[in-house]
Amino acid sequence: MTERREVALVGGATTRWGVREATWSELAQEVGGALFRAMPELKAGDVDSLFLGAAEPERFAFQSHVAPLCAEQMGLTPHRIIQRTELACASGQSAIRSAYAAIASGLSDIAVAVGVEKMNLPSMAEANSAMACVMDRAWDGAHGATAPPFFAMVAQRHMLEHGTTEDALAAVSEKNHRFANANPSAQFYTKTFDRAKIQRLPLVAPPLRLGDCSSMTDGAAAVVLVSNALARRYTDTPVLLRGSGQYSDFHNLAHAGSLTDWVGLKHAARQAYEMAGVGPKDIDFAEVHDCFTISEIVEYESLGFCGPGEGGRYVLEGRSDLGGEVVVNPRGGLLGCGHPLGATGIGQAVEVFEQFSGRSPASRRVPDPRWALVHNLSGSANVHSVMIYEGAAA
């Protein structure tokens, strides 16, 4: 589509993620401060639009109509577009995609995409109830089919069909926690985390143990997206959004197809690759949705980084690590950074910008990247969202 304007990612910031003594509003205010400190060239009045990704503030923070609340807390007065998007665990990428379409179409020039989520309620029972309504509540969630049991079924099938081992699951956890140890905004620091130790942790839903699961996290992240013609005002290292893909298969679990062959992700990825004019072999690093260790293994396969059933071997052979074929989750992933639903997709985009600008700590810095891929899934892996970025220096 030649009529589409080029869109650039020119900066971003996150709060510290974890169990935070901060309200939803305070997290929004905090990420606003962090963003303006990270980008001294950015003036609040220049930001014409705000795209907020937030999954369940109605349940977790008892607040709706969160977009203007977020704008106010960040000190912004959106005068072109203001919007909150919800797509459960992929709400953040949804906000970025909206900002992308708005800028590409000329409706916005300078937009903030922000994600805010406050998940650590006083009551864990309430929080679990809120998570259950991400699934088809009446058919699935109310009967206990929340995320851990669903992904445990995926893991069991993958083990049965492909011989994937608990050691392979632990290898994903070990890698991502190692990267998180060098990420100052991550929820978890696990200096002595190794595969053997991970396999002795308590079971959550067999075969998934504590170290196989991402967590309930409070946190916020924000990025700035602009028409590429304006990008150099804000950074010497703009990153271009080159590809976008989504696919929604089903909702009710009774309509799910194979648990281990994620057809929706293959569709979404193909669409993003074709739009960007690249393939899996071109990707230098990827931020993928490791809500559970097994997810990352299936994603290697569905994204085309390796063949069907080879995901376990792929991680055990170090092919998704620094020095491997595609560095996967150098930020630390959802496993290491935590998973504040609406903020996760934005936090991944912050990492994309920082990697391309060479700001990431050496122990997790991807050497000379050109192409990056970001993936989010939502619900029972029934919706997949993929974006592809290119460093402008390339």
Add this chain to the structure above:
Amino acid sequence: MTERREVALVGGATTRWGVREATWSELAQEVGGALFRAMPELKAGDVDSLFLGAAEPERFAFQSHVAPLCAEQMGLTPHRIIQRTELACASGQSAIRSAYAAIASGLSDIAVAVGVEKMNLPSMAEANSAMACVMDRAWDGAHGATAPPFFAMVAQRHMLEHGTTEDALAAVSEKNHRFANANPSAQFYTKTFDRAKIQRLPLVAPPLRLGDCSSMTDGAAAVVLVSNALARRYTDTPVLLRGSGQYSDFHNLAHAGSLTDWVGLKHAARQAYEMAGVGPKDIDFAEVHDCFTISEIVEYESLGFCGPGEGGRYVLEGRSDLGGEVVVNPRGGLLGCGHPLGATGIGQAVEVFEQFSGRSPASRRVPDPRWALVHNLSGSANVHSVMIYEGAAA
């Protein structure tokens, strides 16, 4: 922006609105059936994207991640973009704006924008609590500053500053309920509703009475938006989206400016008018956000249909009625049709299509329209959203 593709509204449908014995999912399924019956040319597989407007399914229907649930219920498999937008009472228009940007930028060709809301819970206390969190809950909502008291304050100030009368408020209600009587999907039929009767109804928040307030409504609506190059596949009377404007002023009521001079709406309207290349005098009919009668009066002024303070006289003189200057809310408005939050903005767009295609009943049909304006506000009138449409026959 010459690079933007033209976007056309090519059809739509609604469910019956009211207190419905139907779940959220059933309303989504019902509107899907209605849409495919209204548009036999539309094939489910042609729809590449779904944009859902829904305000509070988490609170009203105990369900999140509603976009894929809606897609499944409607029989759709979105393979480009799937998204839910939330902007409280303006969630529906937010979905249309997202669809517009996606099509204008070439990311989507054929999109469904749908609104679904189930508000009539078993417990009205729960429903009120859900509505309170549309405001800044901690500062405003928790202290009782929900919509009726806020708009009552607007009315009191407007009466004080401009001499607006209860008779003028009742005139808005009378007109919109009269139009609703000829709308088969409307919540209310009030054959004997006149200004005198309206002024004898019980007070809700002085000076607002029962007939001055829109209601808690269950309902759904859907429209189809396409790249204009494809429009004639679906209809002989496509309607073009020509202007878009939004503005977010504040959230916490302590930061509100004048209660009666809606600066944010003036900004949003100016932006939409400039983009469409028209002014208030060009508008043939308008669907505006009459959540309360006083809202419509302030909107006449802020949209430039009349001067500051003249809104009361404007309606009493019939200038917003059939045969007047701008036919306002020929659908029946939120007052007559009900206000299922996320469905309202979509229902207004269905009306825009039907008016331009000459399908509206004669007693509320706008003669030979060329330009239409749609307005939604959200929260305490702190966010305003405006779109302008042009009939393609013009």
